[in-house]
Amino acid sequence: MQNTTHAQLVTKIKGWGKALGFADVGISSTDLSDYEAAYFNWLGESYHGEMQYMAAHGTKRTRPPELVPGTQSIISVRMNYYDADAHSPIEQLQTSDKAYVSRYALNKDYHKLMRKRLQQLASKIQQEVPDFTYRAFADSAPVLERPIAQQAGLGFIGKNSLIIHPRAGSWFFLGELYCNIDLPADPPFGKQGCGPCTACIDECPTQAILPNNQVDARRCISYLTIEHQGSIDEALRPLIGNRIYGCDDCQLVCPWNKFTDSTTEEAFKAKQIKAKHPLDATTLLALLSWSEEEFLNNFEGSPIRRIGFTLWQRNLCIAIGNDDYRPQNIEALTGLKTDSELVQEHREWAITQQTQKKQQQAQTQKSARLGGFTQLGKPAVAPKYYLPKKPR
Numbered sequence: 001m002q003n004t005t006h007a008q009l010v011t012k013i014k015g016w017g018k019a020l021g022f023a024d025v026g027i028s029s030t031d032l033s034d035y036e037a038a039y040f041n042w043l044g045e046s047y048h049g050e051m052q053y054m055a056a057h058g059t060k061r062t063r064p065p066e067l068v069p070g071t072q073s074i075i076s077v078r079m080n081y082y083d084a085d086a087h088s089p090i091e092q093l094q095t096s097d098k099a100y101v102s103r104y105a106l107n108k109d110y111h112k113l114m115r116k117r118l119q120q121l122a123s124k125i126q127q128e129v130p131d132f133t134y135r136a137f138a139d140s141a142p143v144l145e146r147p148i149a150q151q152a153g154l155g156f157i158g159k160n161s162l163i164i165h166p167r168a169g170s171w172f173f174l175g176e177l178y179c180n181i182d183l184p185a186d187p188p189f190g191k192q193g194c195g196p197c198t199a200c201i202d203e204c205p206t207q208a209i210l211p212n213n214q215v216d217a218r219r220c221i222s223y224l225t226i227e228h229q230g231s232i233d234e235a236l237r238p239l240i241g242n243r244i245y246g247c248d249d250c251q252l253v254c255p256w257n258k259f260t261d262s263t264t265e266e267a268f269k270a271k272q273i274k275a276k277h278p279l280d281a282t283t284l285l286a287l288l289s290w291s292e293e294e295f296l297n298n299f300e301g302s303p304i305r306r307i308g309f310t311l312w313q314r315n316l317c318i319a320i321g322n323d324d325y326r327p328q329n330i331e332a333l334t335g336l337k338t339d340s341e342l343v344q345e346h347r348e349w350a351i352t353q354q355t356q357k358k359q360q361q362a363q364t365q366k367s368a369r370l371g372g373f374t375q376l377g378k379p380a381v382a383p384k385y386y387l388p389k390k391p392r
């Protein structure tokens with residue numbers, strides 16, 4: 001196929017991509033050499049913690065044709081997931097007996113949905129180019145998704161390491177089609193748009209954001225609550241607050257996120273999950289009362305199911321320990337039946353936290369909130385949050 005026809009094909013691909021629900025589509029070359037050193041330095045510093053899958057594939061992640069031989073170009077897509085109709089994330093985050101769940105996990109698991117859409121896009125291309133071959137990815141393989149997205153013009157790499165678009169913020173997933181045809185690449189997103197802003201670095205509860213646009217995963221609450229299998233470092237537990245699955249603080253304080261469009265995907269709307277329980281507005285104790293069966297049933301199709309019941313209960317125990325003192329917290333923790341040593345250890349920690357706060361409360365006779373978030377000298381409340389507008 002001639003270059004001119006390839007250019008026309010790209011125009012069609014972008015149109016089909018948008019019709020399939022992708023908010024943006026761009027084309028990148030397979031040359032990620034500029035990012036390779038930074039990637040291996042990150043691994044070299046052990047910032048990946050226990051995520052062995054991050055270190056297991058040599059240069060396959062930074063050299064796409066090593067992962068899929070014959071790859072000549074990459075179609076990079078993004079899909080919005082923020083649901084402006086969900087209960088206010090700020091209110092949930094600032095109410096210490098409520099449970100905070102990352103916005104991306106309030107709804108159906110995105111991996112399958114994104115890959116299916118990418119396959120639909122590939123089928124369209126195959127109708128035009130019968131010998132077109134591809135592999136579809138969405139956070140599902142050793143792929144350097146953010147550098148690819150930046151190269152494809154989808155946005156810049158923010159200080160919080162996320163891809164940010166000045167007109168779309170960062171509340172979107174990324175996905176790719178590795179292609180065997182040489183499509184003309186889009187210009188990379190040239191401008192780094194953070195300027196002097198350091199809101200994400202300042203607000204990150206665990207100071208996980210490094211000065212070079214990267215994150216030390218071992219300190220990130222997303223890693224601690226989702227990826228980390230064992231006991232969570234006691235020094236980090238109080239900083240987790242009421243975040244029981246993932247963390248969004250570095251997005252909630254990002255000024256570019258004023259410009260996020262709410263998702264148009266039904267599967268990403270909180271009402272899907274709300275049909276079973278109001279995950280966007282629920283309390284920690286309500287969730288702690290679930291049996292394993294309820295956990296599995298309520299989270300059918302949700303990404304949360306993947307962490308399993310033990311880590312779920314571990315995370316809840318930490319969050320309840322971080323709540324202000326409430327007698328019902330101690331009651332629920334004491335009554336929690338579990339065979340897991342991991343949960344037992346976190347439960348004991350949480351009971352100790354609650355007991356200490358009870359004693360402090362008695363000593364100081366203060367009715368104001370003292371516990372959890374504020375006692376560590378770290379404000380629970382950012383000077384400003386930037387939430388997308390509700391759709392008109």
Ligand code: B12
Pocket residue numbers: 034035036037038039040042051054102103104138139140141142143144145146147157160161162163164170171172173174175212213214215217220222223227245246247248250
């Ligand atoms: C491992 C991982 C994590 C880890 C580590 C996070 C991290 N920052 O690396 C943990 C579990 C902590 C995590 C958390 C989250 N994640 Co995550 N995660 C990934 C995963 C699987 C790999 C990321 C990776 O390669 N990290 C390694 C580092 C070294 O790579 P990197 O940060 O991309 O940095 C490279 C470049 O940015 C470069 N770089 C940076 N600046 C510059 C400047 C120049 C000039 C150059 C040359 C290079 C350079 O340096 C690196 C070297 O290549 C990707 C999916 C994928 N396959 O890519 C999703 C992914 C990055 N995660 C995603 C999301 C949504 C999240 C969370 C928001 C989830 C949540 N709410 O809890 C948080 C956000 C935390 C944060 N601020 O990063 C989305 C991000 C979408 C977006 N808009 O960018 C992705 C792309 C998944 C997806 N398909 O949508 N995640």
Ligand code: SF4
Pocket residue numbers: 160203204205206207208209215219220221222246247248249250251
């Ligand atoms: S997700 Fe939370 S803990 Fe992780 S880097 Fe962002 S603000 Fe920090």
